[in-house]
Amino acid sequence: MKEKNVGIIGGMGPQATIDFANKIISHTKATIDQDHIEMLIYNDPKIPNRIDSISGKGENIAPVLIRNAQKLIEFGADFLVLPCNTAHYYYDEIKKNIDKPFLNIIDESIQYLHTSNIDKIGVIGTKPTVELGLYQNKWRALGHQCVNHSGKIQEITEKIIAGVKANNTCCIDQEEQMYFFDFFLKSKINALVMACTELPVYFSKKDSPIKLIDPTLILALKTIEFAGYEVR
Amino acid sequence: MKEKNVGIIGGMGPQATIDFANKIISHTKATIDQDHIEMLIYNDPKIPNRIDSISGKGENIAPVLIRNAQKLIEFGADFLVLPCNTAHYYYDEIKKNIDKPFLNIIDESIQYLHTSNIDKIGVIGTKPTVELGLYQNKWRALGHQCVNHSGKIQEITEKIIAGVKANNTCCIDQEEQMYFFDFFLKSKINALVMACTELPVYFSKKDSPIKLIDPTLILALKTIEFAGYEVR
Numbered sequence: 001m002k003e004k005n006v007g008i009i010g011g012m013g014p015q016a017t018i019d020f021a022n023k024i025i026s027h028t029k030a031t032i033d034q035d036h037i038e039m040l041i042y043n044d045p046k047i048p049n050r051i052d053s054i055s056g057k058g059e060n061i062a063p064v065l066i067r068n069a070q071k072l073i074e075f076g077a078d079f080l081v082l083p084c085n086t087a088h089y090y091y092d093e094i095k096k097n098i099d100k101p102f103l104n105i106i107d108e109s110i111q112y113l114h115t116s117n118i119d120k121i122g123v124i125g126t127k128p129t130v131e132l133g134l135y136q137n138k139w140r141a142l143g144h145q146c147v148n149h150s151g152k153i154q155e156i157t158e159k160i161i162a163g164v165k166a167n168n169t170c171c172i173d174q175e176e177q178m179y180f181f182d183f184f185l186k187s188k189i190n191a192l193v194m195a196c197t198e199l200p201v202y203f204s205k206k207d208s209p210i211k212l213i214d215p216t217l218i219l220a221l222k223t224i225e226f227a228g229y230e231v232r
Numbered sequence: 233m234k235e236k237n238v239g240i241i242g243g244m245g246p247q248a249t250i251d252f253a254n255k256i257i258s259h260t261k262a263t264i265d266q267d268h269i270e271m272l273i274y275n276d277p278k279i280p281n282r283i284d285s286i287s288g289k290g291e292n293i294a295p296v297l298i299r300n301a302q303k304l305i306e307f308g309a310d311f312l313v314l315p316c317n318t319a320h321y322y323y324d325e326i327k328k329n330i331d332k333p334f335l336n337i338i339d340e341s342i343q344y345l346h347t348s349n350i351d352k353i354g355v356i357g358t359k360p361t362v363e364l365g366l367y368q369n370k371w372r373a374l375g376h377q378c379v380n381h382s383g384k385i386q387e388i389t390e391k392i393i394a395g396v397k398a399n400n401t402c403c404i405d406q407e408e409q410m411y412f413f414d415f416f417l418k419s420k421i422n423a424l425v426m427a428c429t430e431l432p433v434y435f436s437k438k439d440s441p442i443k444l445i446d447p448t449l450i451l452a453l454k455t456i457e458f459a460g461y462e463v464r
Contacts, residue, residue: 011265011268011270012265013265013268014257014265014268014269014271015254015257015258018250018253018254018257021250021253021273021275022247022250022254025246025247025250025399026247026399028399030397030398030399031397031398032394032397032398033243033244033245033246033277033279033281033397034277034278034280034281035277036243036245036246036277037246037277038243038275038276038277038278039246039273039275040272040273040274040275041253041271041272041273041275042272043253043270043271043272043273044270045265045266045267045268045269045270046266046270047265048266049264049265049266071307071308075303075307076303162264165262165263165264165265166262166263166264167257167258167260167262167464232399
């Protein structure tokens with residue numbers, strides 16, 4: 001099988017895109033440069049706010065996402081990935097407008113969870129990801145359970161996401177961190193899905209008493225396999 | 233001033249390219265995604281071995297570097313950077329074939345060192361970087377001093393570079409690490425230049441008794457300024 005290169009529709013946010021690329025490289029079985037995956041990363045942080053686009057308050061970003069996807073294909077990308085959970089709201093619309101395979105971070109993560117010994121999950125992410133149930137609807141459709149978290153959990157999560165985008169890792173205080181972990185410990189979930197690509201950047205530097213699921217890593221591993229390489 | 237986007241001629245190696253992009257993002261003054269630099273990263277690890285190209289043993293990689301530079305410009309890059317010291321052997325040849333500004337990691341680092349309180353340096357990197365004096369010639373031309381290191385230092389340096397490319401950070405043993413730092417401590421240098429972009433990836437995880445200079449970081453900071461952004 002000929003190896004494929006990957007086009008990464010990035011910039012949402014820029015640090016999360018780099019975290020994703022880093023996960024691909026550090027999990028590829030390689031001994032020299034030439035063993036690694038060829039990747040084209042369009043790290044475009046100028047894409048307008050996803051949340052305002054989905055709510056209708058801001059510019060509709062679907063055309064920009066489609067344009068960036070098409071530009072990557074013109075450059076030579078064999079398949080595409082989009083390391084941003086919220087932007088997967090536009091997944092079908094992008095897919096319709098391109099003629100190359102396009103991996104889906106939500107579907108890959110749901111499939112991974114479904115084949116693990118996991119039933120009840122929590123899902124943290126941006127407001128649209130959580131409120132529109134981008135993960136929860138697909139998870140419940142498979143007969144599994146989700147916990148609905150409190151408004152304070154959502155607020156803390158959004159502080160963390162904003163902190164990563166601003167290069168600020170001290171974005172929540174001790175009380176908020178305790179509330180966060182206590183809430184999910186009491187809710188007796190099997191795992192907490194970090195359904196925003198900023199979140200693994202933050203939590204990679206923290207100890208967690210809860211099993212955390214990292215969709216960025218799941219998509220990275222799938223990307224390695226789909227490109228025709230071996231995971232180390 | 234209109235902000236510029238940057239095209240990164242990457243993949244040499246892939247992890248070093250990501251380290252460079254990460255340094256740009258984490259040093260840009262930003263509070264939201266849209267404050268960050270737009271970047272297009274062509275992380276092409278299939279570019280043949282630079283050392284064999286320079287020695288004449290392998291394929292001449294100049295045409296591939298020029299092609300990748302031109303592809304980035306066609307995509308829309310306003311200026312280019314090449315986070316690989318060894319490949320700067322081909323800097324002039326690439327520059328002749330493109331019509332956009334192209335920052336030079338060696339010149340930027342030499343200028344940084346020259347304006348610091350530094351005179352005697354060590355330079356570690358690949359064999360061609362060291363033997364052809366890519367840094368040393370320019371440094372000595374400014375009236376400064378360089379130490380020539382032993383064959384064993386070169387061997388240890390090459391083990392570290394290969395280790396990073398293979399995702400192996402335990403690539404040298406305790407005795408080698410002691411020899412390495414002892415050599416440069418005894419040589420009474422003011423600073424040691426990590427003149428291969430794999431080296432900062434390795435040394436960022438180590439304590440060093442010697443002042444280390446990171447050309448990847450110097451180029452990242454220059455990229456932020458040249459693109460019209462503020463360093464944080």
